[in-house]
Amino acid sequence: MKVTAQPSADTLTLLLDGELDASSAIVLDTELAKPDILNYRKVLVDCAKLSYISSAGLGVFISHLQRFQDANVKLVFFNMQEKVFNVFEILGLDALMTIVPSAAEAEAA
Amino acid sequence: MKSTLRIACSRAHLQQVRDFVRNYLNSRSLPEITVNQVVLAVDEVVANFIIHANNEDETQFLDLELAFEKQELNVEIADHGDTIFLPGAHQSPDLRAYIREGRKGGMGMALVNRLMDRVEFFTRGNHTVCHLSKHLA
Numbered sequence: 001m002k003v004t005a006q007p008s009a010d011t012l013t014l015l016l017d018g019e020l021d022a023s024s025a026i027v028l029d030t031e032l033a034k035p036d037i038l039n040y041r042k043v044l045v046d047c048a049k050l051s052y053i054s055s056a057g058l059g060v061f062i063s064h065l066q067r068f069q070d071a072n073v074k075l076v077f078f079n080m081q082e083k084v085f086n087v088f089e090i091l092g093l094d095a096l097m098t099i100v101p102s103a104a105e106a107e108a109a
Numbered sequence: 110m111k112s113t114l115r116i117a118c119s120r121a122h123l124q125q126v127r128d129f130v131r132n133y134l135n136s137r138s139l140p141e142i143t144v145n146q147v148v149l150a151v152d153e154v155v156a157n158f159i160i161h162a163n164n165e166d167e168t169q170f171l172d173l174e175l176a177f178e179k180q181e182l183n184v185e186i187a188d189h190g191d192t193i194f195l196p197g198a199h200q201s202p203d204l205r206a207y208i209r210e211g212r213k214g215g216m217g218m219a220l221v222n223r224l225m226d227r228v229e230f231f232t233r234g235n236h237t238v239c240h241l242s243k244h245l246a
Contacts, residue, residue, distance in 0.1 A: 019127070022156040023120040052127065052145070054152050055220055059213035066208050083145040090146075090223050091216060096204055 003031045010041040011107070017049040020057030028057065032064045038071040044106045048079035053087050061097070074098065078106035111176040116155075118163040118170060118190065126155050126173065133175045134182075139245060147182065147243060150224040153217040154186050154239050162194035162237065177245075184241040187233070194237045195230045 001024030002017040020028060037043060061075070068075050077099040080088075088094045100106050114129045116122040130148045155171060163169045169190040176183050188194060196218050207215065222228050227242045 019124065021120075021123050021127075021152060022160065023123050052148070054149060054156065055214070055217040056156065058216060062204070062207050063211045063213045066211055083142045086142050086145070087149060087220070090220060091202070092204060096208065 001027050003027055005031060007040075011044060012037060012040045012042070013044045013046055015046045015049065019052035020050060020060075021052065021054045022056035025054075025056040025060045029060045029063075032060060038068070038073055040073055042074045042076060042109075043068065044103070045075065045077045046079050046103070047077055047081065047084060050084055051081065053084050058087070058091065058093060062093075065097070074109065076100060076106045076109045078103055111174060113175075114173045116171055116173070117167045118159045118165060119167045120156060120159055120165065123152055123156060123159075127152055129173065130175065130184075134245075137177075137245065143245060146224045147184075147245075150221045150241055150243075151184055151186070153221050154241065157196070157217060158186065158188045158190075158194060158237070158239075162188055162192045163190045166190070180244055180246055182243050182245050184239075186239040186241075188237045188239075190237075191235050192237075193232055193235075195232075 001020055004015040006013040006015065014031060018024065065075060075098065077097060078101065080099055085099065088099065098109055100109055112133045116125060127148050130151050131144060134144045134147060158171055159165060171189065172187045174185045202216050202219050225241045225243045229240045231238055
């Protein structure tokens with residue numbers, strides 16, 4: 001699992017590459033836990049190369065969501081593969097998180 | 110045709126478990142989402158055994174067996190550790206509360222129960238066994 005951070009003005013884009021499971025979730029958790037992340041207005045998560053997510057990966061996003069909301073940082077997922085979106089859907093997380101199809105829609109969200 | 114795998118209780122082996130399940134199912138020309146759902150269910154149970162039942166003790170091990178009977182996939186995950194691990198009755202997680210509380214865990218078994226047709230944990234001697242099954246057309 002590789003997480004690449006691309007800062008741009010008031011937006012931080014995180015590119016996820018690989019499989020997010022109970023072994024690799026710590027990599028993402030470390031990135032999301034950085035205090036500086038709350039200085040951005042938006043954190044966009046590019047899921048194009050995210051090929052798998054388990055409950056441990058979902059748990060990392062859930063555990064930071066309130067902190068982001070309290071700091072008025074919007075978390076937006078985009079480019080999500082159908083099989084990964086299906087996992088969010090099964091738990092009903094698609095209704096609680098902002099997931100859009102494209103980068104353009106993520107920037108506009 | 111049966112397929113088996115033995116792994117030590119380290120979360121570093123979860124990738125190997127997923128590849129094992131994918132390789133077994135890929136010969137069946139199943140939809141990608143279906144394959145991913147089975148892979149996820151097995152991954153969640155194995156991660157629970159490794160982390161919660163065995164405390165990531167790499168001297169302990171798990172045995173996995175995959176088998177098709179007609180259109181039904183049967184998965185057996187046998188924990189050789191001595192801690193009996195029987196998850197309680199399935200409850201739907203309150204995700205809004207999880208978000209408020211910043212919780213990381215507590216969704217794995219809910220996922221497994223939604224993904225598979227049947228989920229059973231039982232004891233065999235001093236060990237715990239999980240049996241999962243799903244009808245795959």
